[in-house]
Amino acid sequence: MADALKSALIVGAGSGLSASLARRFAREGLHVVVAARHPDRLAALCGETGAEAVACDATQPAQVAALFHALPAGAPDIVVYNAASRTRGPFVELDADGVAQTLASCAFAGFLVGQAAARRMLTRGRGVILFTGASASVKGYAQSAPFAMGKFALRGLAQSMARELAPQGIHVAHVVIDGGIRSAARPERVDPPDQPDSMLDPDAVAETYWQLATQPRSAWAWEIELRPWVERF
Template sequence: MMDERRAAVVVGVGASSGLGAALARRFAQEGLQVFIAGLTKGKLAAVEKEIRSTGGHAKAIVTDATVEKEVTELFNKVASAGFPLEIVAYNVGANVPAPLLETSTELFQTLWQQNCLGGFLVGREAIKHMVPQKRGTLLFTGATASLRARPPFTAFASAKASLRALAQSMAREFGPQGIHVIHAVIDGAIEGEQAKSRFPELVQQKGEAGLVKPEAIADTYWALHCQHPSAWTHEIDLRPFKEPF
């Protein structure tokens, strides 16, 4: 081991204003060596530079979470760096609205691969590295659709529900071995570039404090990681105070 730092892996890092970047910054603030993974090299490089500019430790690794070989290589690189694995967050959450009769097989498969298959691949590799040390936290970012399926988000909801089931099974199997598996239901739109560009009317409608702040989610994820094993949370829901439920 190079030094006493431990590693955090955040899969699903995009723009600096997004949740993945907020998680990476939060973990880096706690002194962890953060490995950030995503599809876009430029966005990853920008987040890496930002973290390093504030004294944190970050390394960007371009990774497609739906490709088994790339996920395996990601975790092999983390292990080769010599930092014991402390936290892994799976934050990939692709969503494409489409009425059922307009949902192609390709779209259905793509959303399942991004939201569920990737979670399985990342979770499995994380567990492989955490079980021998009998500790570690594995976080999955869920959505309202994880619990309630509504049109035109049928494909997205089925994928997110599958991710939730995956997280439950992992928690039951590996909790007794010291691995804290958490599924976080983000019940509301996350404030950031994606919401503003894709759903500008919704953002305007929600108004002040109507969206979930990425930094607030990141604070909660860190608090969950710090829980004592005698009082672990498996599932939590987070929403703005004005969001109906």
């Protein structure tokens, strides 16, 4: 399976998990395209991995269509949807526009990217589509209703796609990230001496994505949960 994978598209790319995914895919010799609203911020990553950065607001149907139209024929073999936004606050005080934006980023954009990817992959009878979920995909937290709504919807989308598309050769999977991902932007949560690795290592998460992408089709997983060893279920 791994030998058949030649290209990957990461939508919602940034300096965290997406960067680790780009490095992991590039290490396997894949041509990587990273799509983001501000692709100029990905210059260092592209220089390191040879990835190609393109501008795309995944909540906009025309921009998603243009993104896939610009890809070479036969690409991509792997699509990762990694974009999201979050609106917090007491439920009765939530701003409707902010809620709509969170739903658009977490769920509607995932639908647009998933549909465009599936249309391409169906013509070849193979491909991998991976969605990044969160703790909020399976449990709603107080003052975080919009994020829970969006992530629950994304999980339902992935499950429905997996059941429909797996018999047609397309592996769809949803990854529940149940815990904080270690990054330079989150220095406030350093590993305490008695609990090393208390945050998810983005490179370790990226390794799991690669393992999902290369699973034999006789034993495909549609969902997997990842959490550090100290995270409570």
